[in-house]
Amino acid sequence: MRLLLLRHGRTEWNNDGRFQGQADPPLDEVGQAQAERVGPVIAAMRPDLIVSSDLQRCRATADQIGPLYRSDARLREIDLGGWSGLTSEQAGRLYPAEDAAWRRGEDIPRGGGETYRDVAARAGALFDELVTAGLPGDPDSLVVFVLHGGTARSLIGHLLGLPPDTWWHFGPLRNCHWALLSSEHGRFRILEHNAGVPWAGKVDTGPQQGTASVVLPSQTTLSQTTLSQTAVVGDATASAPDTDPIDSPTRPQPAR
Secondary structure, three states, rough: OEEEEEEEEEHHHHOEEOOOOOOOOEOOOHHHHHHHHHHHHHHHHOOEEEOOOHHHHHHHHHOOOOOOOOOOOHHOOOHHHHOOOOOOOHHHHHHHHHHHHHHOOOOOOHHEEEEEEEHHHHHHHHHHHHHOOOOOOOOEEEEEEEEEEHHHHHHHHHHHOOOOOHHHHHOOOOOOOEEEEEOOEEEEEEEEEEEOOOOOOOOOOHHHOOOOOOOOOOHOOOOOHHOOOOOOOOEEEEOOOOOOOOOOOOOOOOOO
């Protein structure tokens, strides 16, 4: 079985460098265009099941893949409590102790919200529930989760069985980019990270990336026309997720 984790398109808060968390801003004009471009690419992979976060930025992205998907609140972004809507500078001024701990790499409940371990637990519980209910188990089956940057990174680390203080090694997903994992005999491995559709210009909260003509594992069943629209795995300097605005520094490693 393969699991594709697709991050939603850009929102105005992404572009402004604001922490989103579980706030519910819609896609902006660029984000809607991103979703319209990536949707047919994901649909052409013929997913067996699509599950989306119930927040509108994810549902609007999932709509472009097709109408047959379910939504689940367990795929929401991390709850940031009082940090939601703030810029990095504002959060540092209003919550100096929490900000200092977060920048040291500590997994704390910012603003009275959740930790990333909490996020991994609820998203992982959803996945386990789907497995128990009879997820397609053959190697070529594909399940798509449309979700958020912090949720994707937490779920990747959880499914790979990695300790939480290593999850930051996964660079954040760009808007409308995906990670692809495969599972055999109950063990996961990561096949792709930050794969997506190329764009010209600044289309999300991170620096621009180049693209190259490489066929990724998720693209092996696509037509040549569809392949011409797709990009390669991005680097670790890609856009910050919903929880890390553009003006946030690169996350330091936790103190040993």
